[in-house]
Amino acid sequence: MQIFEALELREFPYFLTVDVEEGEIVRDIINDLNSRKVYLLIDHDTKRIWTYNGTNSSLKLQVFGGILAGMFRKQLKLFYRVYSLNLYSKDSPEFQEVMDKPIRAGRARSIDKKDFSDSEMEITGGEMIIQNPRLNKAMENIDLCSKPEDFERIFMIIGGIIYSEEEVPEAMLNEEKSSVNLVKMGRLNNGFSLFDDRNYSTRIIVKNRVIQGIELFVHHNDEMPSLRIKTPIIHEDKISEKGDMEKLITSFEIPDSLPDIEAMEGEKQNSNN
Secondary structure, three states, X not given: OEEEEEEEOOXXXXXEEEEOOOOOEHXXXXXXXXXXXXXXXXXXXXXXXXXXXXXXXXXXXXXXXHHHHHHHHHHOOOOOEEEEHHHOOOOOHHHHHHXXXXXXXXXXXXXXXXXXXXXXXXXXXXXXXXXXXXXXHHHHHHHOOOOOOOEEEEEEEEOOEEEXXXXXXXXXXXXXXXXXXXXXXXXEOOOOOXXXXXXXXEEEEEEOOEEEEEEXXXXXXXXXXXXXXXXXXXXXXXXXXXXXXXXXXXXXXXXXXXXXHHHHHHHHHHXXX
């Protein structure tokens, strides 16, 4: 197992990795003493790149770690897949198996300044780009990352729009077949988006410093009601259709005569009798 620490810099390229050379096994490095750090663990036996975010590490450093994991995957010719070690509890067999692996040299090379082009420096200017990616391209980049085992994706956010997944039957004669399609729920409004309390895990997919999407997963065994969003969603189809302007103007006009309230009350009493 090779281990690299993600570091944040004050100048371009603003982040890189350094080799972790001390320690004999992984648990010598990943412990409470290093809770502010982010690590990339490369297991050449299983062809897995593990990301690990310390419990007190900053969100920015965690995002940088995700970018660096993608760069390692590209360096290793895409034969490796990226997994998050934080998805497993520290007592789980999967976590403990990684903790007991020996640290040794491998063919992965630490990512430094020469791995970043000058054009990236001019484009980013040192800041994370936040823009709306194309849906199809974003989904391609998201699907490159394996879904966590024993977890189910309940929805994702791409470019400020929230999507859920719908299973659609395609054939039922010889054998049952179905496909999973994206269902557009609507665009989230600016500000906080609040959800019902539940035990969910988030994953941010970043490529070339552009956030492709944010996924929310829940464990298969969690027996909870359907997710409800407490923040209103703007349904674009409701506001983008053209309406009848004359009807709108008419609705604001004061009628020439108002109904006789006393006569209406009298009619109401007679009907009750």
